Amino acid sequence: MTSLAEIAARFPKLDPALMESRLRRPGSNARVIIDTDTANEIDDQYAVAWALLSPERLRLEGVTAVPFSFQHHREGLIKSVEILRNGGPQNEVEEKFMGGLGGWAQRIIDAGRKAEEVKFVSPEEGVELSYQEILTIFEKCGVPSKGKVFRGAPGYLTDYDTPLETESTRFIIEQARKRDEGPVYILAMGALTNIASALLVAPDIIDNIVVVWTASFPSYAPFCNAPSLNLVQDKLASRLLFECGVPHVYLPGYHVGAQLKISHPEMEKFVKPKGAIGAYLWHLYTNNPLHEMFAITGQETKTWVIWDIINVAWLFDDDYVSMRMTTSPALNEELYWETDADRHMMAEAYDLNRDAIYEDFYRTLERAP
Template identity: 50%
Template sequence: MTVPIEILNKFPKLSNDQLLLNLSNPIGKSKLIIDTDTANEIDDQFALAWALLSEDKIDLLGVTAEPYSFQHHKEELLKAYKIIKEKKEISDSNIEFVNSYKDWVNGLIDSNTHPDDIYFDSPAEGVEKSYQEIIKIFDKLKIPHEGKVFRGSDQYLTSFDEPLVTESSEFIVKTCLQYPDQKIYVCAIGCLTNIASALLMEPKIINNLVVVWTSGFPTYSINNNTNSLNLVQDVLSSQLLFECGVAHVYLPGYNVGAQLTLSLPDMKEFVNGRGDIGNYLYELYTNNPLHKQRGVIDQTWRTWVIWDVINIAWMIEPSWVPSHIVSSPVLNDELFWKRENESYPMREAFGVNRDAIFHDFFVKIDKLK
């Protein structure tokens, strides 16, 4: 257990039957909030656009902006860069660390870029950029955004006793309380700061809140989750999700969501020229901010993972993201999964139907030609 017991005691204890009901696959048209760090790279924009084009399955109540930042990588990136650049002997204790940065560092070396030349947005800059990017996606689809888009936290949770009260966390609480007899899904495609704050502000929202989050490794994995941006930015919020008893659908990024790749030929054939949004998504793909950050010069032979569409795919057609009920683990302070004797049920994905997912996206965006 990593969350203090006095905090956990504030949450209602849902019966297993109620949790399993909340964790059942969505049927029909679901009420949804998307919680997103939209300007972080390019996958959130695809996910948001697809949700907005899927009104038959998704009643999108609002979109809440999350903070993001890669600043936590700076010190380690500099260290790895120095070791690799100077061809220093790598000690046994540093092998795993250096290997985790090897591709990034080699890209910087090939592009003649020093880590000090890279600007990393602060969380405050990240949430504001994400807020503006959400509005841009609405505008590209010519869908009004007024009353639908909310600014989130400009920092991460530092204490379970001090939730970060923002437009976003207040909107999540208000929405759950407004529809007490209906499941309110929140597709979390960033860190969990807004959602964790909402839970701490009003614990009883766990009665009808269902958090659908993509992050990290499968919970049976022995791997450390340090490399998961969504998880590592706000560790306290990540830990709270797995211990407070809220229904959560966990969609691992590594090994599962990582299969959701698109190539440049895919983008040219199926996305470019499909209205303002298709042209914009193509522009994002061919001007990926992470390419510059990682020193990627030639993208012609590469694919890119569009991680966050996995959440929307599960909402539209759960069979595209096969999952099962497992016991919820604890995320320890070293960022490994640990299972304890007493735990809540959760739903976890173990695969994706990549072709069916992107076919649905392509069909819907093609109508904008």
């Protein structure tokens, strides 16, 4: 089985000047692929809609569907509920085991539910649901989807020798090899399986793609990155991104993207009345599938983070997402960052202008049919 270091050695090393130019925000009409787990919750739909309704600001080559699944939480949730029903953690082992699942487990108990009854879709189901949801967003925005939407991987990487070749992988490679048309920016809003597979099949494409990914903690944070769904679902793909030397704009979800909360009254006033897509986004907000999964109640008094619009915000305006140039960390097997000033460059977000982003989004919805 080929190691990560051996795989990374197969990739071309980009000239530092080329790397730096790739990491800057492009001007209007940049070539874009959106790689998205659109049916995972409700945030990707906002990002895709914002892009579809902004044809003068980007050249959308296509949208690729990403697998998703919360199945990796099933065993831990069942055990956490059992621990709480037995009086709570009795030792450090049980306390550590529960980790961040305690609140979820308690809500399951309070709702009189059984953890075993929580429905978790498989990655294969997830990618098909995402594919169909992408088509729905195109329809609600009044934009033709023919030739623009592609099914992605039905699962995750199991090793670096077996990339998952799909129509999404082939599409990414095809677009990346159109070098006379300029680089393609992949707005990555889920697990990196499609992108990693494309890189493993065709390492040469790293000089003509930029991966703009949102996930996890900032590279300077001392925390384990396991809570990040986008990162933890496909650990091999996540580690490859930071190791192979592809130009990478990193948009941390925690502390940065997490500021992109929107409330029930804002949704009702600024989104709901805006055509078919506004009505659909309102429906998603008020029928959030994760409310059911996580046993969240009292939704009208709670906000929700629309994480993935950070990718589109970065693309649209320098003032929306504050960036810094740094070096790419390594992601170790325990999913902690290891930093090294001698590694290749990476652009990383450290803050954002939440109000300006949403004001732009609301203005864009005004043109919705």
